Amino acid sequence: RSMGPATTTRGGAGGSGVLALCLSSRRNMCINDRVVRESDREAVDSACRSRTASWVLERATQHPELSIETCPYFDNFQAAGEATTMPSGVYDLEELKQWGKTRGWCPYFTARKALNHANILIFNYQYMLDPKVAKMVSAELEAESIVVFDEAHNIDSVCIEALSVTLNERKLDQATRSLGRLSSEVTRMKATDSSRLQAEYQNLVNGLIGQGLLQPPANDAVLGSAVLEPDILQEAIPGNIRRAEHFVTFMKKLVEHLKSRLRTVAGPNGGVLSETPLAFLHRLINNTSLESKPLKFAYSRLNSLLRTLNVSNLDEFSSLTDVADFSTLLATYSTGVARFAVILEPNGSSTVPGATDPVIQLACLDASLAIAPLFKRFGSIVITSGTLSPMDLYPKLLQFQPRISESFQMSTFRPCIMPLVIARGSDQLAVSTRFEDRGDIGVVRNYGSMLVELCSVIPDGVVAFFTSYSYMESIICEWDAMGLLRQLTKHKLVFIETKDVVETTLALDNFRRACDSGRGAVFLSVARGKVSEGINFDRHYGKAVILFGVPFQYTLSHVLRARLEYLQTHYQIREQDFLNFDALRQAAQCVGRVIRSKTDYGLMIFADSRYNRYDKRSKLPKWILQFLNDSYLNLSIDTAISHVKFFLKHMSQPVDQAALQSILLTVEEVKLMAPKATTEAEVAGEGGAMITEASALLSIRA
Numbered sequence: 001r002s003m004g005p006a007t008t009t010r011g012g013a014g015g016s017g018v019l020a021l022c023l024s025s026r027r028n029m030c031i032n033d034r035v036v037r038e039s040d041r042e043a044v045d046s047a048c049r050s051r052t053a054s055w056v057l058e059r060a061t062q063h064p065e066l067s068i069e070t071c072p073y074f075d076n077f078q079a080a081g082e083a084t085t086m087p088s089g090v091y092d093l094e095e096l097k098q099w100g101k102t103r104g105w106c107p108y109f110t111a112r113k114a115l116n117h118a119n120i121l122i123f124n125y126q127y128m129l130d131p132k133v134a135k136m137v138s139a140e141l142e143a144e145s146i147v148v149f150d151e152a153h154n155i156d157s158v159c160i161e162a163l164s165v166t167l168n169e170r171k172l173d174q175a176t177r178s179l180g181r182l183s184s185e186v187t188r189m190k191a192t193d194s195s196r197l198q199a200e201y202q203n204l205v206n207g208l209i210g211q212g213l214l215q216p217p218a219n220d221a222v223l224g225s226a227v228l229e230p231d232i233l234q235e236a237i238p239g240n241i242r243r244a245e246h247f248v249t250f251m252k253k254l255v256e257h258l259k260s261r262l263r264t265v266a267g268p269n270g271g272v273l274s275e276t277p278l279a280f281l282h283r284l285i286n287n288t289s290l291e292s293k294p295l296k297f298a299y300s301r302l303n304s305l306l307r308t309l310n311v312s313n314l315d316e317f318s319s320l321t322d323v324a325d326f327s328t329l330l331a332t333y334s335t336g337v338a339r340f341a342v343i344l345e346p347n348g349s350s351t352v353p354g355a356t357d358p359v360i361q362l363a364c365l366d367a368s369l370a371i372a373p374l375f376k377r378f379g380s381i382v383i384t385s386g387t388l389s390p391m392d393l394y395p396k397l398l399q400f401q402p403r404i405s406e407s408f409q410m411s412t413f414r415p416c417i418m419p420l421v422i423a424r425g426s427d428q429l430a431v432s433t434r435f436e437d438r439g440d441i442g443v444v445r446n447y448g449s450m451l452v453e454l455c456s457v458i459p460d461g462v463v464a465f466f467t468s469y470s471y472m473e474s475i476i477c478e479w480d481a482m483g484l485l486r487q488l489t490k491h492k493l494v495f496i497e498t499k500d501v502v503e504t505t506l507a508l509d510n511f512r513r514a515c516d517s518g519r520g521a522v523f524l525s526v527a528r529g530k531v532s533e534g535i536n537f538d539r540h541y542g543k544a545v546i547l548f549g550v551p552f553q554y555t556l557s558h559v560l561r562a563r564l565e566y567l568q569t570h571y572q573i574r575e576q577d578f579l580n581f582d583a584l585r586q587a588a589q590c591v592g593r594v595i596r597s598k599t600d601y602g603l604m605i606f607a608d609s610r611y612n613r614y615d616k617r618s619k620l621p622k623w624i625l626q627f628l629n630d631s632y633l634n635l636s637i638d639t640a641i642s643h644v645k646f647f648l649k650h651m652s653q654p655v656d657q658a659a660l661q662s663i664l665l666t667v668e669e670v671k672l673m674a675p676k677a678t679t680e681a682e683v684a685g686e687g688g689a690m691i692t693e694a695s696a697l698l699s700i701r702a
Contacts, residue, residue, distance in 0.1 A: 160366075348361065387588035417595060451488060
């Protein structure tokens with residue numbers, strides 16, 4: 001039998017005939033102890049590929065005396081062949097791994113093979129938007145599939161990042177070393193197994209690889225094309241890069257040109273440059289005598305060569321693949337409307353004053369470019385999140401016409417949110433993080449006093465967000481000089497988010513321990529950071545969120561300036577409208593960390609006078625605005641403290657279970673809400689997109 005849900009049941013999964021799977025990276029799904037013990041994701045991927053690649057398995061079969069190590073779980077999965085079936089049910093990662101151990105099959109490859117047979121699939125939506133990954137993971141999904149993008153408030157940014165490439169000196173040096181290794185491997189293979197190179201050359205002559213007619217096995221390491229399907233030239237790879245040694249020489253010239261451009265930018269006469277892809281390509285061709293057509297095929301040609309050379313550890317060639325990605329995108333999208341910008345900066349990624357780290361950025365400016373193929377391919381797409389306000393900008397940014405656009409209020413049995421806008425300190429001085437005000441000693445002191453007073457009356461955990469790392473660091477130093485940090489530590493322990501993931505994770509663990517012990521803690525973090533996006537502060541871990549300022553993007557960023565100009569010119573989205581929209585969705589994302597269930601409650605404190613303005617606060621989600629009364633606007637610290645005390649006293653009362661049950665749905669009520677089955681004739685041609693905003697679309701009680 002082919003892969004699909006079996007009718008047998010298993011413990012805890014049920015036997016409904018529905019198969020629901022999740023897909024993640026090898027590191028999260030691997031059950032081979034010798035592989036999963038590796039230190040990071042790249043090492044796990046490499047160790048897995050070195051045991052499962054087709055050429056490794058072939059060599060192990062032909063030469064058993066060499067004792068080549070393979071993966072027993074993958075071997076068992078391969079041996080099962082077409083007889084692979086899975087019991088129906090809902091599998092999260094842990095259940096899938098446990099089932100894999102019981103059956104002796106690799107969960108990662110089992111899930112990949114079951115993709116086309118599962119009723120429900122859950123994975124990171126970058127797997128759908130990034131062309132390099134989508135062609136390997138979701139390419140074979142049926143057009144009738146319903147695609148739901150959850151937590152899609154940043155979907156436009158994800159689309160842009162999927163088609164953007166950044167190169168610096170370190171990457172280019174690594175690419176040069178990778179080319180040297182490739183050259184040595186080509187020379188070695190010509191001497192030992194020239195037939196493989198000749199076979200590859202013949203396939204390239206016939207256009208089989210370029211047209212996708214030669215598909216590698218699923219277990220082989222491959223590079224997905226960075227270019228979207230409609231933009232791929234359906235023709236053979238150009239003759240001057242078909243031979244491996246010619247392609248390596250071609251890439252060396254490209255890397256040397258990129259290095260020379262970086263040296264020019266970082267030199268005494270350098271500076272920030274912004275060019276269209278066509279202008280950058282024209283200079284590249286003039287200086288290197290390379291042709292534009294082979295540049296389009298650099299990525300797919302590199303993929304073919306790495307497969308021919310039996311390279312398992314693709315991560316060692318990551319910098320070279322970035323260069324090939326840059327080349328392919330640059331040459332493919334150089335004509336027509338400039339949807340990309342090439343930006344060269346002398347200090348693009350350096351955080352040390354006075355140090356230079358020049359970068360070349362190929363920045364995608366049009367978010368609709370990555371998602372457009374999905375709108376064409378799938379009939380039903382749902383874009384949903386709790387922080388999609390204002391919703392009217394998403395159809396413009398992503399260039400689609402929604403069939404349904406809906407924003408929902410939160411169904412509550414009590415006023416579990418109290419949003420407060422603190423605009424003044426106790427001395428009646430306006431507080432704001434505007435550039436001209438943020439350095440004012442009175443504003444700094446009022447912000448510090450506000451945090452101390454709030455922490456003195458709010459129990460358990462408090463989370464504070466700042467607009468940037470640099471601002472957080474500077475204001476903490478000034479608070480320390482004023483003695484405010486010493487006052488703060490009398491009420492709560494202080495933990496700080498840093499750019500180091502390990503440090504931040506350790507700080508979060510200790511923050512929770514402090515809350516569990518009753519000591520209480522305050523976590524100082526940054527909007528747009530790791531904590532604001534993926535960490536929940538439910539129950540006693542987050543009684544209040546304080547947002548210091550409006551989290552605007554860094555408006556002097558050259559990439560942002562280029563995108564704003566593109567949006568103004570082509571989509572008539574004004575610069576200030578986009579900046580306000582982006583800042584307020586980040587603000588909503590930050591304050592929403594405290595409400596994670598129907599019984600949760602929390603304070604949302606917007607500490608900036610600009611939130612008093614209607615054009616700012618009106619862009620907050622409806623589920624926040626439903627609680628934002630006029631009496632909660634333009635508050636001083638003293639007035640806000642009285643509101644906080646009243647709210648906490650009211651919310652600390654026992655939960656009214658009858659009231660709670662009244663806003664939840666029973667399983668029977670959900671079944672009654674199920675729509676009637678539609679015929680094929682009724683749904684034909686009715687494809688469209690739906691965009692929704694809700695803190696929770698559905699709650700069910702047992």
